[in-house]
Amino acid sequence: MKDITYDVRVYKTEVYKGKKVTTYTVRWKTADKPWKRPFRRAAQADTFRGKLQGAASEGEAFSLLTGEPVSWGRTDSPQMGWYDFAVSYVDMKWKDASAKHRAGIAYALSLATFAMLNGATRPCSDQEVRTALRRWGFNTRERKKCSERVSGTLAWVARNSLPVSSLSTPAMARALLDAATSRLDGKRAAASTSRKHRVILSNAMAHAVEMKLLSKNPIPDLKWKVPKTTSQVDxxxxxxxxxxxxxxxxxxxxxxxxxxxxxxxxxxxxxxxxxxxxxxxxxxxxxxxxxxxxxxxxxxxxxxxxxxxxxxxxxxxxxxxxxxxxxxxxxxxxxxxxxxxxxxxxxxxxxxxxxxxxxxxxxxxxxxxxxxxxxxxxxxxxxxxxxxxxxxxxxxxxxxxxxxxxxxxxxxxxxxxxxxxxxxxxxxxxxxxxxxxLVGQDEISMRRISEVLGQGHSAQSAI
Structure with missing residues (x-):
């Protein structure tokens, strides 16, 4: 079979300690093709690396297209790359979505896409890739108007996107959610933004199930600490x-x-x-x-x-x-x-x-x-x-x-x-x-409590 290999090497997890965020990156190679997968937590990286090592030790075939064991993506469902799927989701939502919601979907998906890229060297900066995705790739009306350079960037993203079926593994689904709910500096996004982006991802995954690209929506099954937020006016x-x-x-x-x-x-x-x-x-x-x-x-x-x-x-x-x-x-x-x-x-x-x-x-x-x-x-x-x-x-x-x-x-x-x-x-x-x-409500409540306490004190004194 083509596009598979048994030549697999799994390397030691790389730890990058930034000023605010620590990233744990699992690196491996299938034949001569390098791959990498970043994680926010050491335990997640260790689990993913262990699964790769286990599959390699058991002699499983690895896909040259996804970098993962063939068994992980084995499914009767049709295959579609992440970028092509995300574009189809944007186009499906465009007609009925408000302009602000369209922009919100594009922002969430542009952040999430970085978790769905293979380890190929990027042709430009992360910022340029993100702008190409948010401003053009995930904009139904503007996509065909982009420059030749942007078009080339989007084509590279399409070629190097992992298949949607890879999200059937919890580690990949977790990486997708982490990417979509993080800021550009790696810190967690504001509570309201994180909630909104999680909903957008869950809706996108529901569309993937509808298209038979996934058997179930992976997002609701992920344990996720709901960010604290308040809607009260200061x-x-x-x-x-x-x-x-x-x-x-x-x-x-x-x-x-x-x-x-x-x-x-x-x-x-x-x-x-x-x-x-x-x-x-x-x-x-x-x-x-x-x-x-x-x-x-x-x-x-x-x-x-x-x-x-x-x-x-x-x-x-x-x-x-x-x-x-x-x-x-x-x-x-x-x-x-x-x-x-x-x-x-x-x-x-x-x-x-x-x-x-x-x-x-x-x-x-x-x-x-x-x-x-x-x-x-x-x-x-x-x-x-x-x-x-x-x-x-x-x-x-x-x-x-x-x-x-x-x-x-x-x-x-x-x-x-x-x-x-x-x-x-x-x-x-x-x-x-x-x-x-509501000014004065606390004073009214305390006065009522004092009145009750005062009545009890008067009754006791009378006895």
Whole structure:
């Protein structure tokens, strides 16, 4: 049989101690072809090396295509290399995925791919390979537009990818998961990123089972310590009304964009809109009474998250989407406080509307850019806050204005069910997220406990 050999040599495990991460690399050779497999733990490397030695000692044939014993990949299933499979998975998900999710899938798979390469010498740096995969190989719309150099890099990855069937061994599945949940410097990725990438890998493996490339999904069977994370808002980031008005004034004074953007930030603070919802706000979505001290209303129907033009169907920087946590086409009413009504009426009178009737737009009349929003907000914090406040988490991101708004509503005694409806969240998520921002609840609880203890003490004294 071709593509097999009995000439196998297994070398001593190499240990590389970096500043933050130690890597254990198993190296072996089949005929004249070298192979290597990195592991994060010594025990994993020892187990894998022992299996290779055992197979070689028993006289098993090794595949020249995978570097592994032929018996490990023996299956009745069709064979497909990892890169070709990953591309097919990306193409399958592309149509129904949002632009941001497309980018997320590409990032996770580009990290995972390094665990599925054989030991061949790479034609370029790891960074260049990763960029080629993330920006072009795992992008359905852009793949055919890549340069000749990138095309050559992707072809090399395809030639040197291990077969998907190799993931039927726990060691390979573990290496895949470790690669997908690690940062570029080798440290574990943030908890939210690790969770997301594990889900993406598990979904990809489910697709491999559907394609009959694997008999079962290996990811759920791996013991994996769930990274600790919190979705609760840090109450130190929540501003009070006086601080909010100082920050809005600091935005307004910045020329030339400040006067255009002050109402945008006001909408985040007074109405609790997400930034992508505020960017998409149109004049027809608002009811702004001209009577003083009268509440208005927004009726939101969509959002435009900033996903990057290479990931959107339109080729625009922002992706046109429905509302978060809402079925396509379903809207959401949001109250508009009298102070915000006055701000928006003045804004429309002074500047009118921008592209497609949008209320907020850039100085040149284009769709509002995230870079402009962040730049103006960063400068406003410098102008309005003390050095100590500026160094703290206080209103560090524009999104913190939404947190301040919802916290204000809850602390004002508005029903959580009503706040959740206005905010576009479930009641459960709302209370879990803003649990630490409900001011005064701990004092009320302690006063009630004191009252009970005091009653018991009085009764005992009377006896």
């Amino acid at each position: 109450r130190r980031s929540v501003i009070n009304p006086e601080q909010a008005r100082k920050l809005l004034e600091a935005v307004r004074t910045q020329k030339p964009s400040g006067p255009l953007l002050m109402p945008f930030f006001a909408v985040l603070y007074f109405a609790g809109l997400r930034p992508e919802e505020a960017v998409n706000l149109r004049k027809d979505d608002m009811i702004l009474p001209d009577a003083p001290d009268t509440w208005g209303e927004f009726y939101l129907t969509g959002a435009t998250p900033d996903a990057g033009k290479e990931w959107t169907d339109s080729g625009q920087q922002r992706d046109e989407r429905g509302l978060k946590h809402r079925p396509e086409g379903e809207g959401r009413p949001v109250p508009c406080a009298p102070e915000l009504v006055a701000i928006l009426r003045d804004h429309l009178k002074s500047f009118g509307t921008g592209p497609d009737g949008r209320v907020f737009f850039g100085v040149e009349g284009k769709v509002l850019a995230t870079s402009t929003i962040n730049r103006i907000w960063g400068k406003a914090r410098q102008l309005a806050l003390s050095p100590e406040e500026y160094a703290s988490p206080l209103a560090r991101r524009p999104y913190d204005l939404r947190h301040a708004c919802l916290s204000t509503w809850l602390n004002a005694g508005v029903s959580p069910k009503q706040v959740a409806e206005w905010a576009g969240n479930s009641v459960e998520v709302l209370l879990r997220t803003y649990a630490k921002c």
